[in-house]
Amino acid sequence: MSLTTNELAKFSAFCKDNNFHIPVESSEIFLKYKIQKDLNSLEDSIKYLYYLLPKDYESQQTLKSLIYKYFHYVIEDLNSATFYIIDEYQNNNEKLLELLEDINLGNLEELERMSVDLIMNDIDADFTRPVSDLYWLNQIKKSKKYQEFFDMFNNLEMSNFSELTNQLNKENMQRLLDNSILEKIIEERNKQKTAYKPSELEPRTQLNEKDFLFTNQEERKLLLEQTYQLGKKLAIKYKRFIKDSNKGNLFFRRTIRKSLESGGSFEKLIFKPRIKKKPKLTILCDISGSMALNSLFGVTLLYGMVSKFKSIKAFVFIDGATEISKTLRLIKKNEIEKIFSRWGDFVKSDGHSDYQTSLQELIKIDNSEKGTLIVIGDARNNYRNISEDLIEDLDEKYKKIFWINPEQSKYWNTGDSQMKKFEEINYKTVEVRNYKQLKDFIKEIDLKKVLSL
Amino acid sequence: MEDLSLKDLQKSGYFADQALLDVVNAARFLNKPLLIEGPAGTGKTFLAKTLSGILNLELIRLQCHEGIDEDRAVYEWNYKKQLLSIQTKSDTSNLFAEEYLIKRPLLKALTSEVDNLLLIDEIDRADEEFEALLLEILAENQITIPEMGTITGEENKVIILTSNNTRELSDALRRRCIYLYLDFPNIEIEKKVLMNTVEGISEDEAIKYASLIAFVRNLNLNKIPSLIESIEWVKFNIFSKSQTDENLGILLKDKSDHKLYLESMEHFNESNNK
Numbered sequence: 184m185s186l187t188t189n190e191l192a193k194f195s196a197f198c199k200d201n202n203f204h205i206p207v208e209s210s211e212i213f214l215k216y217k218i219q220k221d222l223n224s225l226e227d228s229i230k231y232l233y234y235l236l237p238k239d240y241e242s243q244q245t246l247k248s249l250i251y252k253y254f255h256y257v258i259e260d261l262n263s264a265t266f267y268i269i270d271e272y273q274n275n276n277e278k279l280l281e282l283l284e285d286i287n288l289g290n291l292e293e294l295e296r297m298s299v300d301l302i303m304n305d306i307d308a309d310f311t312r313p314v315s316d317l318y319w320l321n322q323i324k325k326s327k328k329y330q331e332f333f334d335m336f337n338n339l340e341m342s343n344f345s346e347l348t349n350q351l352n353k354e355n356m357q358r359l360l361d362n363s364i365l366e367k368i369i370e371e372r373n374k375q376k377t378a379y380k381p382s383e384l385e386p387r388t389q390l391n392e393k394d395f396l397f398t399n400q401e402e403r404k405l406l407l408e409q410t411y412q413l414g415k416k417l418a419i420k421y422k423r424f425i426k427d428s429n430k431g432n433l434f435f436r437r438t439i440r441k442s443l444e445s446g447g448s449f450e451k452l453i454f455k456p457r458i459k460k461k462p463k464l465t466i467l468c469d470i471s472g473s474m475a476l477n478s479l480f481g482v483t484l485l486y487g488m489v490s491k492f493k494s495i496k497a498f499v500f501i502d503g504a505t506e507i508s509k510t511l512r513l514i515k516k517n518e519i520e521k522i523f524s525r526w527g528d529f530v531k532s533d534g535h536s537d538y539q540t541s542l543q544e545l546i547k548i549d550n551s552e553k554g555t556l557i558v559i560g561d562a563r564n565n566y567r568n569i570s571e572d573l574i575e576d577l578d579e580k581y582k583k584i585f586w587i588n589p590e591q592s593k594y595w596n597t598g599d600s601q602m603k604k605f606e607e608i609n610y611k612t613v614e615v616r617n618y619k620q621l622k623d624f625i626k627e628i629d630l631k632k633v634l635s636l
Numbered sequence: 637m638e639d640l641s642l643k644d645l646q647k648s649g650y651f652a653d654q655a656l657l658d659v660v661n662a663a664r665f666l667n668k669p670l671l672i673e674g675p676a677g678t679g680k681t682f683l684a685k686t687l688s689g690i691l692n693l694e695l696i697r698l699q700c701h702e703g704i705d706e707d708r709a710v711y712e713w714n715y716k717k718q719l720l721s722i723q724t725k726s727d728t729s730n731l732f733a734e735e736y737l738i739k740r741p742l743l744k745a746l747t748s749e750v751d752n753l754l755l756i757d758e759i760d761r762a763d764e765e766f767e768a769l770l771l772e773i774l775a776e777n778q779i780t781i782p783e784m785g786t787i788t789g790e791e792n793k794v795i796i797l798t799s800n801n802t803r804e805l806s807d808a809l810r811r812r813c814i815y816l817y818l819d820f821p822n823i824e825i826e827k828k829v830l831m832n833t834v835e836g837i838s839e840d841e842a843i844k845y846a847s848l849i850a851f852v853r854n855l856n857l858n859k860i861p862s863l864i865e866s867i868e869w870v871k872f873n874i875f876s877k878s879q880t881d882e883n884l885g886i887l888l889k890d891k892s893d894h895k896l897y898l899e900s901m902e903h904f905n906e907s908n909n910k
Contacts, residue, residue: 208811216666234659235666238810240673240801240817267823267847346908348823348847351854412801419803423763450715515892517856626804 186228188214197253202392203245209236226256233258241391266355267348275339283352286359298363301329302371316368323364333357358401365399391619395476395589403476406618407483411516414487417625421464422492431455463554464495465581467545470529471501471536473563477589479520480621481559486511486519496549500541503531504548535565538601542573546580556581561590562602569601574608583610587624591616637665640690650679650686651828656816660687663814669774669795671810674818677862680798683818684755693753693794698741700762706769710779712738732783742770746779746789753794759809760799767809774812821863823850829863834871845870849887855900858890865889 191214195205213235222228229250237243247258266287272280282293301323323329336353390402398406434453442449466488468481478499485497489511497508505528514521531540538560556577577584586605588595592614595602606612615621639661645652660683663670672680688695698709706712714736721731739747745754756770773779774795778788797813799805821829826846830837837845849866861869869887873879881898888894 206811212666212668216662220665230658231662234655234662235814238671238807238813238815239805243815243817267850345843345847347844347851347904350904351847351851354854416803445715446719448715448719515858515890517858518892 185223186217186225186232191232194253198246198249201249203242203249205236225254229254229256230258245391266352269341269345269348271339271341271345271349276335279335283356291363294359294363295367297332298360298367301326301364302367316365316372319368320361320365324361332360362399362401391622392617394616395480395618396616398476403479407480407519409618410480410483410621411487413622413625414484415491416487417484417628418488418491418495420628421488421495463551464557465498465545465549465551465554466495466557467498467500467504467541467559469501469536469558469560470499470523470526471534473536473561474589477559477561477616479523481587482511482522483519484559484621486514486516496551498545498549499529500536500545501529501531501534502537502540503529504541504545505529506548536560536563537567538562538564539567539569539573542577546576549580552580553582555583555585557585557587558605559587559589561588561600562586562595562605563599564601566599569604574604578608584608585610585628586612587615587621588612589616590614640664644690645686646828648686648689649829649832650683651821651825651832652683653825656818659814659816664794666814667791669797669813670816671797671799671805671813672816672818673799673801675820675860676800677864678818678820679863680818681755681757684753684796684798687794687796688753688755691753691794692751694748694750695753695755696741696745696748697755697757699757700759700766702761702763704762704766708740709742709766709769710740711743711781712740713783714738734784737781737784742773743779743787745793745795746773746777746787748793749790751792753796756795756797758800759797760801760803760805764803764806767806771808771812774809820853820860823847826850826863826866830867830870833867834874837870837874841874845873852887852897855896857888857893857896859888859893861887 191210195210198205213232216222216231216235217228222231233243233246233250237246251257266283268280268283268287272283285293333353333356336349336356339349341349390398390406393402395403395406432455434455437453438449438451441451441453466485468478468485470478470482474481482499485499485507488495489497489508495508496506497511498504498506507522510522584605586609588602590600594600602612613620613624615624640657642652642654642657645657660670672683674680685695687693713732718731718736721736737743741754745752759767759770773789776788777791778786780786823843823846826849827839827842830842830845831839834842845866849861849870853860865887869883872883872886876883884894884897888897
């Protein structure tokens with residue numbers, strides 16, 4: 184059976200419903216290829232659909248999950264093998280070998296069966312209890328059955344060098360199993376939604392649109408890497424902008440000298456570099472408890488920017504602002520999480536977020552004038568007051584203020600959130616809960632408009 | 637046009653899986669440029685070089701950098717020659733003829749009569765404005781020079797663009813290309829590469845080193861070792877018949893990475909001995 188044009192149209196409509204737009208041109212290319220190459224089997228067609236349509240890594244991943252949903256067909260990616268099959272498995276444990284081979288072929292049934300087994304039989308879980316999903320995962324990880332399974336890997340007799348491969352396989356297996364268990368737990372808890380779950384906790388299938396708060400360890404690692412790249416990209420955008428506006432007056436002496444090469448005609452004009460004040464960019468990130476995981480993403484973004492460009496200043500605050508640009512420049516990418524273990528360094532009085540004091544301090548420490556400020560925070564001030572003077576001072580000190588709020592916009596101004604006061608003076612206020620929103624925000628920033636003096 | 641097979645690639649020392657080959661074949665068949673993205677050191681440029689070798693194409697390379705412009709990439713008028721000819725010849729009617737044109741890589745690839753492969757390397761390092769310059773040649777296979785008119789090329793070339801993804805490429809550029817994401821090789825492929833490039837290595841040793849390198853890449857490193865670095869490291873180890881921690885500098889180029897590697901190897905050995 185082959186993929187008909189009709190079905191392709193249906194599939195692109197399905198993609199559109201899931202916020203993934205397939206351009207007509209791309210479908211045309213695919214159809215052209217299909218007709219000329221005479222692709223008969225459905226599998227081949229789907230495979231080339233995947234090769235020819237996407238134009239970047241993210242859309243490739245999105246399309247992959249959509250294809251799985253629509254056609255129930257797993258696409259083998261480049262270097263897709265998750266497990267490395269070594270000869271020693273054959274002599275020792277055939278069951279393990281079968282399982283690994285199955286998973287490599289994209290057959291996850293056995294893995295799912297195992298995770299259901301672990302959830303149902305081993306612990307007496309009361310999923311209505313208001314604790315996080317990770318709590319239940321840890322409970323399961325402590326169980327005997329879970330550990331017994333991984334002993335399968337340990338009990339094999341192996342030559343020395345296969346041990347490394349075995350170790351890799353084991354780690355991989357652990358990751359996959361944990362993810363699968365977590366998925367099942369979320370499913371199970373959603374069944375009992377009335378007791379505890381608000382609707383937004385439903386698992387999202389696409390990673391880009393998944394809230395930072397609900398990512399698991401593996402997804403977080405991937406997203407943090409991408410966030411770091413985004414920070415770098417924003418810094419490069421900023422750097423290029425500054426370079427652009429650097430041309431000054433005509434450099435007469437060097438222009439004349441250069442023209443001698445071509446017999447006195449001015450084929451190339453040389454300009455003096457203009458010495459002017461660099462536009463200042465300050466970023467402030469709330470790292471208090473209420474921000475939870477969001478602050479990790481915030482600080483990673485800061486790191487990406489600061490490591491690329493020196494005149495960007497980064498601050499963090501809980502109840503008092505601290506500059507961390509220098510610290511960030513000294514550490515390496517894999518040490519970012521360690522900053523949070525030095526929580527005590529950033530607490531100045533009681534450890535609850537205090538926007539009033541922090542912003543006042545920021546105005547004092549930050550010596551830039553008429554710069555741009557980007558704030559990452561939820562504006563929850565623990566029922567403390569925010570004075571009118573502060574708002575006025577902020578408005579005067581910074582030319583433009585961007586506010587990134589990780590909360591859903593419908594919760595702004597509820598409870599102790601003081602978003603309203605800041606919104607009045609902000610140039611732009613956006614809700615950023617997931618990677619997609621963050622990317623859109625950075626893509627849309629037009630530095631020429633924002634930073635020009 | 638015949639499709640390439642994995643054997644062809646392997647003969648010239650490039651090891652890959654079928655999925656990569658399918659994309660390359662599709663790009664060749666549709667006569668569209670191929671955009672390869674991925675981390676540094678995964679063999680993006682080498683793929684282009686290998687293809688030019690197999691398909692017998694002349695390799696024309698344009699290395700992009702910040703501030704690259706039309707003069708460096710497409711064409712430039714030879715002002716000095718024009719000036720001289722004004723002074724010597726009485727007839728100055730046609731100063732913008734082809735003899736005064738200096739051809740840069742893009743124009744060279746377009747007008748070349750020999751089949752060629754145009755490699756536009758690290759496109760993400762060039763400015764955004766430069767991308768717009770490329771659109772015409774990528775989509776229409778032509779270049780417009782205001783003084784001379786439009787030059788259309790023959791369909792005898794393969795275009796490959798590589799990017800390290802330090803900057804978001806524009807949608808207009810992506811739209812015109814076929815996309816390929818190249819990641820670090822898996823153990824199987826790394827083993828084959830080692831067997832092919834390192835002299836005097838046995839299969840057992842190749843598997844051993846391949847799995848060791850996969851293990852290292854899986855650590856939380858600052859700079860993940862590239863394919864070339866790992867090959868050089870293994871080469872040296874085989875040559876000196878020992879694997880010591882002193883020559884770790886060939887593989888890992890960061891102080892904290894060294895520490896992480898030594899710690900995790902120690903940890904691993906301990907758990908083995910128990």
